[in-house]
Amino acid sequence: NAGVMQNPRHLVRRRGQEARLRCSPMKGHSHVYWYRQLPEEGLKFMVYLQKENIIDESGMPKERFSAEFPKEGPSILRIQQVVRGDSAAYFCASSPQGSSYEQYFGPGTRLTVT
Amino acid sequence: AQKVTQAQTEISVVEKEDVTLDCVYETRDTTYYLFWYKQPPSGELVFLIRRNSFDEQNEISGRYSWNFQKSTSSFNFTITASQVVDSAVYFCALSEYTNAGKSTFGDGTTLTVKP
Numbered sequence: 001n002a003g004v005m006q007n008p009r010h011l012v013r014r015r016g017q018e019a020r021l022r023c024s025p026m027k028g029h030s031h032v033y034w035y036r037q038l039p040e041e042g043l044k045f046m047v048y049l050q051k052e053n054i055i056d057e058s059g060m061p062k063e064r065f066s067a068e069f070p071k072e073g074p075s076i077l078r079i080q081q082v083v084r085g086d087s088a089a090y091f092c093a094s095s096p097q098g099s100s101y102e103q104y105f106g107p108g109t110r111l112t113v114t
Numbered sequence: 115a116q117k118v119t120q121a122q123t124e125i126s127v128v129e130k131e132d133v134t135l136d137c138v139y140e141t142r143d144t145t146y147y148l149f150w151y152k153q154p155p156s157g158e159l160v161f162l163i164r165r166n167s168f169d170e171q172n173e174i175s176g177r178y179s180w181n182f183q184k185s186t187s188s189f190n191f192t193i194t195a196s197q198v199v200d201s202a203v204y205f206c207a208l209s210e211y212t213n214a215g216k217s218t219f220g221d222g223t224t225l226t227v228k229p
Contacts, residue, residue, distance in 0.1 A: 033215045042118075042205055042219035043159075056216060091159060095215050103215050105151075105159040 002027065004094050004106035005074075012112045019079040019086070021109045025094030032075040033103065034067055037089040049075060050097075082113045116141045118208050120220035127196050128228050135191045135223045137206030143167075145211040148182065148189045153203040153222070162204075165189065166211070196227045 005024040013019050025032050030051055035043040048056040049069035060067065064082075069075040079086055092106045117140040127133045139148065150162040163173065165182055173180045177194045193200055203224050209217040 031215060035217075035219075040221075042221045043207075043217070045216050045218070048213070048216055056213070089157065093215065103161075103217075105161070107158045110157070 004104050006092050006106035006109050010110045013082050014114055016081050019082050021077040021090050023075040023092030029094035030097045031095045032069050033093040034077050035091045084113050087113045116208050116218040118206050118218050118220035120223050122223045124224045126226045130195050132194050133196050135204050137189045139187050139208045147209045147214045149207040150191050151205045198227050198229055201227045
């Protein structure tokens with residue numbers, strides 16, 4: 001049973017470009033969470049999604065950031081018009097329905113904005 | 115609002131020493147989960163332990179042990195006979211019982227174990 005997969009592992013974007021980060025949850029998991037880790041800081045919750053639904057987006061910046069978890073395919077975290085302050089590690093976690101405490105993290109995507 | 119404080123930003127020990135990483139949390143919830151994670155230099159997040167607020171028993175797993183004290187809102191982590199491979203950033207986290215996937219993390223403690 002493969003773990004949570006994220007790609008790409010490293011992403012470099014110039015200011016103003018778009019960044020798309022993908023997360024494939026563990027098989028059978030229907031809940032996905034996105035976290036951001038700025039340099040020298042802990043992880044900060046961004047958004048919680050179930051298939052085709054955003055459950056909690058209280059940690060998402062109001063502008064430029066969006067997330068989706070379609071019926072088919074991976075969850076996508078999209079950052080439009082990236083700025084240098086978006087440079088961070090973005091972690092995805094997944095959990096099975098009914099057991100959100102069983103949370104498994106992916107390896108993260110390191111986004112660098114130049 | 116929930117808050118996790120890891121007051122020790124960096125700790126440096128010599129191999130074979132014991133080391134304790136402190137974690138203090140704040141929550142208005144009466145039921146919740148507490149976690150510890152390890153982040154080695156490679157960057158991934160390694161799950162170490164989950165504890166729910168009902169269970170105040172201390173836990174030991176090999177060289178690792180955890181001391182959960184609800185009365186002082188602390189969940190400290192001790193590594194016995196530390197090894198160089200223990201060098202990493204360690205994060206304590208707290209989550210709601212009904213939405214355990216939404217965790218609040220501390221800022222981490224960087225542990226360096228020197229040979």
